[in-house]
Amino acid sequence: MTTTHEPASAPRRRRRGMAPLEPVSQRARWLLGLAFFVLFVAVWAGATLGGLVSPTFLASPITMVKEAWLLFTEFGFLHDIGMTVWRVFGGFILAAVIAVPLGIAMGAYKPVEAFLEPFVSFCRYLPASAFIPLLILWAGIGETQKLLVIFIGSVFQIILMVAVTVGGARKDLVEAAYTLGADSRGIVRRVLIPGAAPGIAETLRLVLGWAWTYVIVAELIGSSSGIGHMITDSQALLNTGQIIFGIIVIGVIGLVSDFVFKALNRRLFAWSML
Structure with a gap:
């Protein structure tokens, strides 16, 4: 009796369902992401409307929607959102303008890296919130102080991450450029x-997400506007509906800005994704 064996080189039939590192379609990705939010809201509604959690500690989704409507119609919440967005992007852009050139210099030139990296690495671990008392003394409680909090929280992260990215360039490309007659400035530029x-x-996209966490810290002290200011006032009134809505707004704006950043990166650097 003879038996036939499948050749060793023949690919195995893929099993249905999840498999390690197996990609999913874009439609399935959107549906799965949406499903988690639906499940989260369902659990939240069940816990609050079912009486498992006191409304004092956690408002229900229905209460949150009512409070959100009041924020927009009676308390000018659109102005607070605008101020928070301005602070985030103002501090972040200021940090990027300074940090990207310094990071490129550190990654390209080893003496610059040896000179700056110990200080940058030291500052990277300092929490931005720890500077708030000093910044209030130096800049008061106006917009400058809030922009500087976001700047300090972002600039050192960007410098180091950009330096690592630039320093990881392929050596063969650098040597080829030297062979073709490029000088040091040409190597950096081309x-x-x-x-x-x-x-x-991609580094800027990631750090922008961190900047959204710093703005709330900046707005908790000495602020008369912004989402963080609204959250602080709502805490004093034990209005958890407004607090939750403020947190959700920050998440939504951050998510939208992240999608915009991703789309812009795909358009500008389509060649890197081939």
């Missing part, structure tokens, strides 16, 4: 920066 540009853009 090899290192174009090669690191997608990574730098």
Whole structure:
């Protein structure tokens, strides 16, 4: 009796369902992401409307929607949102303008890296909130203080991450450019920066997400506007509906800005995704 064996080189039939590192379609990704939010709201509604959690500690989704309507119609919440967005992007752009050139210099030139990296690495671990008392003394409680909190929380992260991205350039490309007659400035301008540009853009996208966490800290003290100010006032009134809505608004704005950043990166650096 003879038996036939499947050749060793023949690919195995894929099993249905989830498999490690197996990609999913874009439609399935959207549906799965939406399903989690639906499940989260369902559990939240069940816990609050079912009486498992006191309304004093956690408002129900229905109460949150009512409070959200009051915020927009009676308390000018759109102005608070606008002020918070301005502070985030103002501090973040200021940090990026300073940090990206310094990070490129650190990644490209080892003496610059040896000079700056110990200080940058030290500052990277300092919480931005710890600077608030000093910043209030130096800049008062106006917009400058809030922009500086976001700046301090972002600038050192960007410098180090950009330096790592630039410093990881392929050596063979650098040597090829030298062979073709490029000088040091040409290497940086024509090899290192174009090669690191997608990574730098991704770094900025990630740090922008961190900047949204710093703005609330900046607005908790000495602020008369902004989402953080609204959250602080709502805490004094034990209005958990407004607190939750403020947190959700921050998440939604951050998510939208993240999608915009991703779309812009795909458009500008489509060649890096091939």
